Amino acid sequence: MNRPQAERRQRLLAELPASSVAVIAAGHEQTRSRDTEYPFRPNSDFWYLTAFPEPDALLILTKDAAGQSAELLLCRDKDVEKEVWQGRRFGPEQAEQQFGIAAASISEQQAQLVAAMKGKQQLWFCFGDDEALLSQLNACQQQIRTTPRQSELAPQQQCNLRPLLSELRLLKDAHEISLMQQAATISADAHKAAMQLCQPGMQEYQLEACILHHSAMQGARYPAYNAIVGGGENACILHYTENNAELCDGDLVLIDAGCEWQGYAADITRTFPVNGRFSTEQAALYQLVLDAQLAALAEIKPGSSFALATQACYRVLTEGLHRLGILQGELDALIEAEAAKPWMIHSLGHWLGLDVHDVGSYQPKGAVPEPGAKNRVFEPGMVLTVEPGLYIPKGCDTDPKWWGIGIRIEDDVLVTAEGHRNLTAAVPKTIAEIEALMAQDASDPGQGHGQFD
Amino acid sequence: MNRPQAERRQRLLAELPASSVAVIAAGHEQTRSRDTEYPFRPNSDFWYLTAFPEPDALLILTKDAAGQSAELLLCRDKDVEKEVWQGRRFGPEQAEQQFGIAAASISEQQAQLVAAMKGKQQLWFCFGDDEALLSQLNACQQQIRTTPRQSELAPQQQCNLRPLLSELRLLKDAHEISLMQQAATISADAHKAAMQLCQPGMQEYQLEACILHHSAMQGARYPAYNAIVGGGENACILHYTENNAELCDGDLVLIDAGCEWQGYAADITRTFPVNGRFSTEQAALYQLVLDAQLAALAEIKPGSSFALATQACYRVLTEGLHRLGILQGELDALIEAEAAKPWMIHSLGHWLGLDVHDVGSYQPKGAVPEPGAKNRVFEPGMVLTVEPGLYIPKGCDTDPKWWGIGIRIEDDVLVTAEGHRNLTAAVPKTIAEIEALMAQDASDPGQGHGQFD
């Protein structure tokens, strides 16, 4: 079997000690209002291990005392009448064929879980993720414990599957990398379309609509996260998602948006002038952020770390802010005192994968946890964002000419043996490139919706 | 104060008996994956009564033993640091000014709820809606009951607020009708754009993308429900939302989609030929559904009911199916035996409002509930859908020439003193109109994205 999901399950099973059972849940549909639901999005771990798209499913992986492993997918039964109303279901038989995992009906979940747990030493699941699953696992264990003479067959340990799964997911396999490149490519196209569409007088949500539309037309029906489109000072609110203000001539606009492709996230931020031309101050700060990003990107390679890349970024930022007079004093002392931090309060980047803020420890594997440390050494196969920014809200302690400027430049980067590959390099980010693209006629062939003509 | 929400709160308070407290919750953000959330959508009742858009808020309405009423909105506090990260918040003070309701901090919710309940005879909330709210209300009541000497101050009755609120929401006020017309208009435009865009070889999700985009460009950022775009036989699955098949030459495609505008839903279905031309069989069945819809629409007027409109619809459908040879036997006997029902298994329509399947009893106010009955007499101000259909899946017991055809035609209708107003009349539904629109060039001025040029 050469399905990537099957290989991932094998890798996970290889990590589990003998006499273990691991349970991963797909999750359930969530109500949006009354009898309507949000579009279902499977739990990332479940999706990673199965690619099975339906809600209400469970994956049970077991390894017995002799080290023999088994897999079981529990899913909804076929039900002709319900399917006419609610949509098609695979059912266990078809699921087994199509997804290559032994399958049974979710209606037997209590019995199947009890059978899988009985006599196993360790029960593995992701701690803290899913209260309903926890209740269910507790009920199953309690059933064993209260069955006469079987009490001692209940698992004696519960272990957090999170670190194991996070470690696996941290290093992307070839299949994942190709999907992530696709997510990045679609999102990059969408960002370019939004840049071209932008004009003073438009609404922030219209740029969001443009981005969503370009992605959806390619089959990326949902965003990886709620898009941020912030004109002017709105860019200084890091997770601004109202997107309901008018875009004004003379302001910058910051777009932080990425689509989800087959469950994988892209996460791109670009900042550009609403009217297509950077002002002097905008250009000065923008160039500074770009320089900082380039300095950080230079540090994305095997053996480096977020800590080192962050250092490089802050060095450039501090120098620039000092040069521009926003920071005053002795440069080395400013660097030492982390004086640039109030102007970029967020971190340089994060792991990227099935989740936009993807799982994976920021610290060395097996190290004693150290709150806040990001000294994990980069290895080929890791994917991360590099996203320095500068935010100067109105009223802050600078020359007012800088006020109301918020800038962030974010790319998605794969660590490779040679260094890194920028998955989102297709979106312009130099001042010249941006101004050139925005000067083009949006109805120009090859732009807009053209990709599906 | 002439805000419509204030008037609605007054109408609700007028319905509550003396010595009552009513609690309505806004709901909470829901996790989509890991640390990302679905876009927050306030609880419909809460939104109806407040127009306050933030999560984690509560509305408390009280009427004391003397009949004196009071209102209190509990909401999140201002928090400069959190707002930089998570977005702006009103805070109680600003909420009070802007929304015209006395407000306090949600951090005091336990104390405020206890204070509001103490000494009240009846506690009103929507039964079965919100488990977290129920727990909280129970905890508050238990706090009163276990306070020495105060036990008897806990409410002695819990009453379902649902019927009262449903009755209010069933009759739309002028403000609501204008919003619903806007939702309908935006959605109608979007349907027309999708019709024009459609071509064999496109994907179902691309028509969905088109619809969502047209709505979002007008500011309707979210659909009222997950769009159904079903080509060919997919149309026979009532809530088909995968939308991931190719649209084939010779097939029909059914689109059931509507946007949400200021919380209000539109709900439009149109069915049209992928290639722009109905085949003979498609045309025969389509005309039949359209005739049935027109017959039903003729019954939408004060004094009529869903029951009567459904009768009219089924009469036309049965006659037509009999005429086409799909139903065989004596016509009157077929009507009597409800022989058309297997071909249209869903009901004729539903209330429409803040929810796509809106609240409101389908039976006379105050009547003993009668499962399935829909004999509520129409009154001006009610809004409803009229959506007959015919579904002939492959393999069913008819001439194979009919197989794989699923048709539904749905409009949104306001009952008026004179009869009704069709809010979604702008989308073509005759065969001639549809074929004409689809023959137009999609790049024709005034179409496509032109509305924001």
Added chain:
Amino acid sequence: MNRPQAERRQRLLAELPASSVAVIAAGHEQTRSRDTEYPFRPNSDFWYLTAFPEPDALLILTKDAAGQSAELLLCRDKDVEKEVWQGRRFGPEQAEQQFGIAAASISEQQAQLVAAMKGKQQLWFCFGDDEALLSQLNACQQQIRTTPRQSELAPQQQCNLRPLLSELRLLKDAHEISLMQQAATISADAHKAAMQLCQPGMQEYQLEACILHHSAMQGARYPAYNAIVGGGENACILHYTENNAELCDGDLVLIDAGCEWQGYAADITRTFPVNGRFSTEQAALYQLVLDAQLAALAEIKPGSSFALATQACYRVLTEGLHRLGILQGELDALIEAEAAKPWMIHSLGHWLGLDVHDVGSYQPKGAVPEPGAKNRVFEPGMVLTVEPGLYIPKGCDTDPKWWGIGIRIEDDVLVTAEGHRNLTAAVPKTIAEIEALMAQDASDPGQGHGQFD
């Protein structure tokens, strides 16, 4: 049918409005440690209405829209194997015969509750009593609400059964009065035996053992509450139940103990000298408490109230404390200022019945609750305790000669048409009677365990 429980159910059903369902649970066995349980004690309301002694049972009373009522007892099934291990069970069939209530298996509880609730307007249960029952009732209602087309058949109101049941239980019927007299008689005998047994050097728990033994030998196997046996200063701790100190020559000992007979409580307190002779100070204070009790008892009659009896009691106490020099100042001012209250911080008495602190409002039926008020007018059939006390711990602000004295005298009193009947008059309470009884030889015939010789 002339069973008293049947009559009580009828009285309760008569109080319920049409279209109601009431649910009363027996409760469950509670674990004492590991796999041992405390002796099961049925919920008082359930016992009052059924006299059915097993755990895990439910009583469902319904009144339909036409006012027709029905009763259903759900109980454990017969199970030969389990009964060999765990004890005999009635099973529904035998329960029906023996207890005169239609019965079915508790294994059908979800279905039976749903059936009973469906279409009823009001669901009645005791609010705040039983979290497990509440969950179950919520699940049943939710099942109805989420059954297609049945949503409106779920009850629209939940009403507190507590006030209705409390009102019924407040007025004891003839069967109850005879059982309460029996509880009082057994407990009175036990108190006399303890008085006779008492000697310096004994342990407090030995007097408790004596009381429990005398009751148990009469078939009253369990106390109505945990006995208080407090020598010397221990009497000043109101619910002292350690009972593990030595009884010292020269001290008083306070015994507050009563048995449970067929579910009904006795509640008697006597205070007497460990060595059989009151000291001067003990006698002075004892006589004062006794006078206060007699004054209060004189107020126990139809038309009076706890408020009036308390007034009489405090008047005597204040006069006495003033006379003894413990309270100083002007008598009327002391009374006005409730100056005696710090010396008797508890209230004069409480309702008595199936619970030692029995249910029943202390305020007029139907009045707006007034925290702390005890102005319910006495009626024939009410049973209550009258239990003034005085407590002078060491170190308090009095002449040290009074220190370490705690006294309470408590009788159980039935309000009759003529005034009252003291159910516990058989236990001596004058100084002379007590000293005489304690001077008798405990091995005297007719005492000790003689009752079963």
Added chain:
Amino acid sequence: MNRPQAERRQRLLAELPASSVAVIAAGHEQTRSRDTEYPFRPNSDFWYLTAFPEPDALLILTKDAAGQSAELLLCRDKDVEKEVWQGRRFGPEQAEQQFGIAAASISEQQAQLVAAMKGKQQLWFCFGDDEALLSQLNACQQQIRTTPRQSELAPQQQCNLRPLLSELRLLKDAHEISLMQQAATISADAHKAAMQLCQPGMQEYQLEACILHHSAMQGARYPAYNAIVGGGENACILHYTENNAELCDGDLVLIDAGCEWQGYAADITRTFPVNGRFSTEQAALYQLVLDAQLAALAEIKPGSSFALATQACYRVLTEGLHRLGILQGELDALIEAEAAKPWMIHSLGHWLGLDVHDVGSYQPKGAVPEPGAKNRVFEPGMVLTVEPGLYIPKGCDTDPKWWGIGIRIEDDVLVTAEGHRNLTAAVPKTIAEIEALMAQDASDPGQGHGQFD
């Protein structure tokens, strides 16, 4: 520090791996009815490790990454006003002095638990014991996981403390053995008193009362389990606790009762003739059970096991039943087929200690669990019961002369280096001894309540 509880905590801490936290809860008072509680009985594990007698307390044991251990007792604060009403409390300060454990207020439990857990690899508690504790521990872990940057400080494993504690409790230390001997001695005296008291016409509950009384007079206020007093056929119901039948001339009566002394259980069963004289059939069966018990007792020694003792017991029983004609066929085949099992369906005995069915595996330490196996090798310091029985209910397939006879003889036995010590040998069990004791005059000096004269 030479307190036994301190040594036990040290032994437990020695078993815990580095970077562990263990939590043990005292439990809470449980409601008997309305506002009365059952007498509080601390959780056995908590009592074993602390001897702290109050409810609502927690013990937290930690071992950090360096192997440094710490102890913390959380208990109720002093509260003068509450203590007057509800009884005295130690409060942290006094608890620390008196019980020799660092103590703090239970009001800080969330913070103290979080602090103790943070950064620990493993969280240990007894799985399945205490749902409220589980919720609390989950809440604490979730608090850590959702604190920014601290997520990884939450324990990654939850481990069952039960096996560790059970193993410790299985081997009684000297302090425990002395307490268990005291429990056994008190209970033995009580059984003798009941034998002497017994006469035809008495009620079963009166023998129970006698047993409870004799124990309580010695300070053993509570039974270790609900006493079984079964006359005649009632003896065939293993956990018959109604105890409400008359004791009839000619019947046997079975008493299974034992007191609790300082938390430790005795568990004695004796069976004797109500009228003081065994009939021929009663004597034949009684002698058989006694012989079986003696055969089993001979196997209670280091190196043996329940399995071996059970074999010896069943061999004697089978031979005897064969001899008496109750079992027919070839003796060896009967033994092979376990033909005696239907006449003694329960097992031969169980561990005894703080719980009557005490904790401790019945299988070798560290072995893979094998349901039902009892092959744990006896070691000095183990305490167990040996309790063969024979039960011949009416209507079963034997000569009717045997009907209605139920017999069990149970002693409590300490395994010693030399073999065993019978802690309950003081209660007569030969036919001759029993008949002699029952022939004595119960008012004979030295009997009855004499022990406290």
